[in-house]
Amino acid sequence: MDLNVDSDGNMPSKKTKRPNEGVTTLIGKSADRLKQLYGEPTRIDPSSYGYDWWIYNKADQTYMQVGVAKQKVVTIFAIGDNVDIAPFKIGQSIEKIYTSTYLNPDVHVQYEKGTYRFELSEEDLNIRPLVQLGNIYVQLYLDKVKGTLSSIRVLDKSTLIKQRPYEMVYRGELVDPEVPSDNQWQVIDRGSEKEIFDLTNIIRKRFELNPVQWDEDTAKVAYEHSKDMYDNDYFSHKSPKYGDLSERLDAADVSYQMAGENIAAQYIDAPAAIEGWLNSQSHRETMLNKDFTHLGVGVYQKNYTQNFLQKP
Numbered sequence: 001m002d003l004n005v006d007s008d009g010n011m012p013s014k015k016t017k018r019p020n021e022g023v024t025t026l027i028g029k030s031a032d033r034l035k036q037l038y039g040e041p042t043r044i045d046p047s048s049y050g051y052d053w054w055i056y057n058k059a060d061q062t063y064m065q066v067g068v069a070k071q072k073v074v075t076i077f078a079i080g081d082n083v084d085i086a087p088f089k090i091g092q093s094i095e096k097i098y099t100s101t102y103l104n105p106d107v108h109v110q111y112e113k114g115t116y117r118f119e120l121s122e123e124d125l126n127i128r129p130l131v132q133l134g135n136i137y138v139q140l141y142l143d144k145v146k147g148t149l150s151s152i153r154v155l156d157k158s159t160l161i162k163q164r165p166y167e168m169v170y171r172g173e174l175v176d177p178e179v180p181s182d183n184q185w186q187v188i189d190r191g192s193e194k195e196i197f198d199l200t201n202i203i204r205k206r207f208e209l210n211p212v213q214w215d216e217d218t219a220k221v222a223y224e225h226s227k228d229m230y231d232n233d234y235f236s237h238k239s240p241k242y243g244d245l246s247e248r249l250d251a252a253d254v255s256y257q258m259a260g261e262n263i264a265a266q267y268i269d270a271p272a273a274i275e276g277w278l279n280s281q282s283h284r285e286t287m288l289n290k291d292f293t294h295l296g297v298g299v300y301q302k303n304y305t306q307n308f309l310q311k312p
Helices: 031-038 094-100 122-127 157-163 182-206 216-232 245-251 270-278 281-287
Strands: 043-046 052-056 064-069 072-078 106-111 114-119 130-133 136-143 148-155 167-171 258-265 294-300 303-310
Touching: 031 052, 031 064, 031 072, 043 182, 052 182, 072 157, 094 136, 094 148, 106 157, 114 157, 122 136, 136 157, 136 270, 148 157, 148 270, 182 270, 182 281, 182 294, 182 303, 216 245, 216 258, 216 294, 216 303, 245 258, 245 303, 258 270, 258 281, 270 281, 270 303, 281 303
Parallel strands: none
Antiparallel strands: 043 052, 052 064, 064 072, 072 148, 106 114, 114 167, 130 136, 136 148, 258 303, 294 303
């Protein structure tokens, strides 16, 4: 089926209004309003884009992360099945999205004195298209294997421009996030590790697999590998100095029956890395391996490592 054409040959409207219900209505609202509706977050993780993630993870079905900057909601990531993400729905078929939503390979944004054009590749359109809803934007993270909507990210204009998740050309002033200090990166990375752990278990349970337990010793091994890749400018499961996963686990005296590893680099954040792994066959197989019982996650400045273990 062609994108944006239904079985009768009709195309959806190019104009999609901003919904008046669901979490997308939170964009631009105050942090106080967020607390009135959803209560206090379980924790707050800083990001590298000038906002803090308010983490709502008390139940998998309602899991979401809400980005708050200067006491205002600027972005939302939602993966819980019961989160109201109107006009979309977690688990919605890709076919239905394609036939009800206009997916444009070129998305234009006017912000302050600048003009920005995001150019989506064919791969972008197939796994993470960008949709404009009035004055906000929604990234749809599609599970191409299952054929359904896995999660969404909602952004205001400024946050979209700062993240630049697609190829972008612009005229005017470029909006850049403030570069975090080394100390700030440490706190950001620890939050990203927790998010990856939470999201991994949500996805495993979505596929009726047992959740994995956090393993601190393995997390240290994962962190050292992410830092080693950053410090020595390489991207590989095998470190030139410390060897492959089994060698690194043995050196740390970690006991296990079986181990597996996922790595990623330069994704904008933890949710993006998770969805990237889900759409890569080998990474997906590792994340959804029914035999794994434990997980350690290590993040260092947008280098991400998951180390899975089967323990007795």
